[in-house]
Amino acid sequence: MNVFVDRCFHCGADILPHQLVTGGKDNEERSFCCRGCLGAYLLITGAGLADFYRRRETDGVGLISGAYREEYGDSYLARFIQPHGVYHAIDILIDGIRCAACVWLNEKVIGRLSGVIDVRVNYATNRARVVFDEATTTPSTIFHRIVELGYVPRPYTRSAAEETASRERRDLLIRFGTSLFLTMQLMAYSFALYAGYFQGMSPGMKRVMQYFSLLVTAPVVFYSGKPFLAGAWRSVRNRAPNMDLLIAIGALSSFFYSIYAMFSGGEVYFETAAMIVTFILSGRLLEQSARRRAVSGVERLLSLAPTEALRISGDLMEVVDVSLLKPGEIVLVGAGERIPVDGTITAGSTEVDESPATGESLPVPKGEGDCVVAGSINLSGTLRVRVERPASDSFIARVARLVEDAQSRKAPVQGITDRVSAVFVPTVLLLAAATFFWLAMSGAPTGEALMTALAVVLIACPCALGLATPTAILAGTGAAAAGGVVFRGGDVLERLSRISSVLFDKTGTLTCGRPAVIDVQPFPGVVAVELVSLASSLEAGSRHPLASAVVAFATWKGMPVLAASDLLTVPGGGVMGTVGDKEVVIGSERFLRDRGITGIPDGAALSAGETVVHVARDGSFLGSIFLRDTVRPDAGDVVGYFVRLNISPHLLSGDRRETACRIAAEIGIAESEGDLLPEDKAAFIDRLRGRGETTLMVGDGINDAPALSAADIGCAIAGGTDIAIETSDLVLARPELSLLCFAHLVSRRTMSIIRQNLAWAFVYNLIGIPLAITGRLTPVYAAVAMALSSLCVVGNSLRLTRIRPGSDKLS
Amino acid sequence: MESSLVLLLVLSLFLGAGCWLFFIWGVKKGEFDDLERPKHRMLDDDEPGKKP
Numbered sequence: 031m032n033v034f035v036d037r038c039f040h041c042g043a044d045i046l047p048h049q050l051v052t053g054g055k056d057n058e059e060r061s062f063c064c065r066g067c068l069g070a071y072l073l074i075t076g077a078g079l080a081d082f083y084r085r086r087e088t089d090g091v092g093l094i095s096g097a098y099r100e101e102y103g104d105s106y107l108a109r110f111i112q113p114h115g116v117y118h119a120i121d122i123l124i125d126g127i128r129c130a131a132c133v134w135l136n137e138k139v140i141g142r143l144s145g146v147i148d149v150r151v152n153y154a155t156n157r158a159r160v161v162f163d164e165a166t167t168t169p170s171t172i173f174h175r176i177v178e179l180g181y182v183p184r185p186y187t188r189s190a191a192e193e194t195a196s197r198e199r200r201d202l203l204i205r206f207g208t209s210l211f212l213t214m215q216l217m218a219y220s221f222a223l224y225a226g227y228f229q230g231m232s233p234g235m236k237r238v239m240q241y242f243s244l245l246v247t248a249p250v251v252f253y254s255g256k257p258f259l260a261g262a263w264r265s266v267r268n269r270a271p272n273m274d275l276l277i278a279i280g281a282l283s284s285f286f287y288s289i290y291a292m293f294s295g296g297e298v299y300f301e302t303a304a305m306i307v308t309f310i311l312s313g314r315l316l317e318q319s320a321r322r323r324a325v326s327g328v329e330r331l332l333s334l335a336p337t338e339a340l341r342i343s344g345d346l347m348e349v350v351d352v353s354l355l356k357p358g359e360i361v362l363v364g365a366g367e368r369i370p371v372d373g374t375i376t377a378g379s380t381e382v383d384e385s386p387a388t389g390e391s392l393p394v395p396k397g398e399g400d401c402v403v404a405g406s407i408n409l410s411g412t413l414r415v416r417v418e419r420p421a422s423d424s425f426i427a428r429v430a431r432l433v434e435d436a437q438s439r440k441a442p443v444q445g446i447t448d449r450v451s452a453v454f455v456p457t458v459l460l461l462a463a464a465t466f467f468w469l470a471m472s473g474a475p476t477g478e479a480l481m482t483a484l485a486v487v488l489i490a491c492p493c494a495l496g497l498a499t500p501t502a503i504l505a506g507t508g509a510a511a512a513g514g515v516v517f518r519g520g521d522v523l524e525r526l527s528r529i530s531s532v533l534f535d536k537t538g539t540l541t542c543g544r545p546a547v548i549d550v551q552p553f554p555g556v557v558a559v560e561l562v563s564l565a566s567s568l569e570a571g572s573r574h575p576l577a578s579a580v581v582a583f584a585t586w587k588g589m590p591v592l593a594a595s596d597l598l599t600v601p602g603g604g605v606m607g608t609v610g611d612k613e614v615v616i617g618s619e620r621f622l623r624d625r626g627i628t629g630i631p632d633g634a635a636l637s638a639g640e641t642v643v644h645v646a647r648d649g650s651f652l653g654s655i656f657l658r659d660t661v662r663p664d665a666g667d668v669v670g671y672f673v674r675l676n677i678s679p680h681l682l683s684g685d686r687r688e689t690a691c692r693i694a695a696e697i698g699i700a701e702s703e704g705d706l707l708p709e710d711k712a713a714f715i716d717r718l719r720g721r722g723e724t725t726l727m728v729g730d731g732i733n734d735a736p737a738l739s740a741a742d743i744g745c746a747i748a749g750g751t752d753i754a755i756e757t758s759d760l761v762l763a764r765p766e767l768s769l770l771c772f773a774h775l776v777s778r779r780t781m782s783i784i785r786q787n788l789a790w791a792f793v794y795n796l797i798g799i800p801l802a803i804t805g806r807l808t809p810v811y812a813a814v815a816m817a818l819s820s821l822c823v824v825g826n827s828l829r830l831t832r833i834r835p836g837s838d839k840l841s
Numbered sequence: 842m843e844s845s846l847v848l849l850l851v852l853s854l855f856l857g858a859g860c861w862l863f864f865i866w867g868v869k870k871g872e873f874d875d876l877e878r879p880k881h882r883m884l885d886d887d888e889p890g891k892k893p
Contacts, residue, residue: 204864219850
């Protein structure tokens with residue numbers, strides 16, 4: 031039997047019997063999981079936008095947490111408004127956008143508000159820019175409308191770093207477009223010159239073509255190639271030859287060689303100069319688009335904690351900005367609200383969802399005298415909280431600072447091509463100089479000696495070398511993305527192939543992050559099915575993770591779920607209610623004892639990490655259900671994969687030591703650390719890196735964010751928090767750990783392809799340079815050889831696109 | 842014959858430059874910032890009524 035009556039028409043979540051809300055228009059009765067979804071449905075259909083349900087193409091289920099909840103006041107929003115011509119504009123980050131239909135719906139609904147002039151939602155970044163007339167509407171009206179739709183809007187200011195990144199992106203695009211356009215023109219002239227070389231051409235015509243070639247090449251080298259020239263100059267000053275220097279030398283030498291050849295009546299090489307620049311720019315552009323979304327992690331983190339709080343002083347209650355709260359003051363936190371500051375509860379009891387802070391999935395019961403953390407959600411009761419730290423020093427703010435610290439400390443790593451260039455460039459220059467002096471000494475005219483020396487540099491031109499890395503990385507990241515792994519930038523691939531230790535967070539990474547039923551122990555004489563069936567009947571009304579686990583277990587086993595009434599939930603205790611005509615109690619040992627139920631076995635048998643709920647009917651004990659956060663099915667294989675490759679796995683957990691040890695032992699990790707704070711995890715990684723290890727951190731929670739940014743590579747798993755994903759270099763797009771092995775495999779394959787490419791470029795040089803030194807290489811053959819060598823490199827890189835997850839058994 | 846060829850070459854450069862300027866204008870206006878949304882935009886129905 032299925033406990034769920036239907037699926038919510040709006041959000042797609044399964045509906046439990048007690049949640050069902052029905053409604054609709056025009057005699058069409060639909061089912062919804064809550065009033066909010068019904069409201070959103072009425073709003074959407076009422077606006078004539080029912081098309082949304084047809085055109086959306088999402089398999090994501092449910093609403094994001096916080097929908098229908100958060101509200102912003104005009105006074106707070108005022109600081110985000112910027113003037114926009116005669117009107118005003120506000121940038122909004124809209125959480126919950128999953129497909130193009132969501133973008134469409136938001137644009138339509140916001141656009142129809144009176145006073146809204148223009149609205150554009152960026153699908154890639156989930157950001158909306160709304161232009162409105164302050165005389166007829168207010169920003170809070172706009173925000174309220176988005177909330178009504180079931181999305182979570184947050185005000186958003188573009189950070190300076192982001193402005194710069196966006197400017198750089200446009201700048202690069204213009205440089206690339208320019209060089210592409212001019213190179214195409216140039217190719218037309220070059221083909222005419224090639225034909226002239228073989229079939230003959232009047233000297234006047236040749237001269238004209240060469241002048242035009244010069245005209246279009248100069249901007250490509252000096253405008254489009256400016257980033258390389260600047261980089262090359264920097265590398266000369268730092269005495270660290272790098273890729274930029276190689277490109278600059280190749281482009282400049284062929285450019286000046288061609289000018290020289292033009293006036294001495296030789297063949298020109300302008301297309302080589304232009305091609306190098308265009309090729310490399312295209313590589314840069316593609317590489318850059320991979321990291322577009324990686325900027326705003328810290329800002330998202332800070333927006334987790336509420337910005338306003340309800341302060342109580344005496345009888346006076348007022349809404350104040352959290353930055354104004356001082357230690358010792360009392361704030362009121364309603365059920366369902368986020369706690370604004372770190373503090374101590376002075377009155378009230380509740381359960382708190384601390385998953386943002388600790389990664390712990392189970393709500394924690396809290397009462398008077400207990401500490402609460404900013405950003406966690408107060409689930410059930412109203413609280414009075416005494417402020418212990420100013421908002422600028424809250425848990426969230428501290429994590430944000432740690433992340434920023436770690437990011438700023440991370441020095442750029444020297445890539446493999448830079449390391450090759452460091453040897454290659456001086457060698458080529460030395461060879462060229464030697465050629466020049468040798469020819470000059472042996473009595474050749476200075477002009478001819480110079481030409482030959484330039485030909486050496488030219489032949490060693492970095493075309494194949496320059497393409498070796500970007501094409502391989504592009505093909506590698508493409509294959510990875512197709513398999514469900516997103517690399518944020520090409521350097522990540524390279525670093526991943528060199529890792530020496532891998533660190534896992536526990537909850538939500540190695541484990542599923544949700545409790546599941548592992549055992550049912552009925553009291554002698556009781557049938558297990560009856561026990562579970564009663565428990566799930568009562569718990570079907572609860573959103574508590576333990577309750578969901580019991581209900582899921584019952585559904586999976588096909589056990590009947592009966593109707594329960596008179597439900598009473600006690601936070602941190604359990605649930606009471608009536609099933610049939612019997613009174614049923616389910617909950618913790620103390621909860622049952624308080625209700626006079628005896629015969630409960632001792633809890634001492636519980637091993638670490640387990641939770642138990644007891645069930646009783648009409649005052650007599652029926653049995654216990656054991657639950658535990660279960661390990662992901664592929665965790666053991668993944669750990670085994672790394673161990674085989676001599677990459678040492680570690681487990682870093684914020685949970686108790688014993689729990690961490692038990693999980694570690696279960697999946698074969700030798701080293702585990704428990705009781706770690708976010709800063710401890712980051713410090714642990716710093717120590718490993720200090721010993722020269724290359725580290726990969728895998729995590730999903732906000733508490734992992736500092737560690738993710740401190741590690742050489744941070745890896746987040748889909749379904750983790752936004753913050754974890756934004757601070758990572760590597761994202762697994764499906765919640766499967768085995769994708770990690772796939773990512774590692776892709777990175778190693780890519781690196782071996784890069785090495786092959788570099789080797790090929792080297793062989794080409796090995797043959798070409800001696801020919802050039804001895805003056806036996808005619809220009810056209812050099813150009814053909816160069817094109818062939820570039821083709822080889824590109825073709826070799828394309829082999830990477832064939833890798834698929836599981837195509838190669840993980841070994 | 843040479844002068845007519847030169848004339849054609851110059852003409853083709855001007856033509857290309859026109860397209861190039863159009864491209865620059867597009868980049869500056871932010872046409873390339875979001876490559877995902879516009880391809881769906883054409884499927885949207887026209888909005889009758891409301892004009893700002």
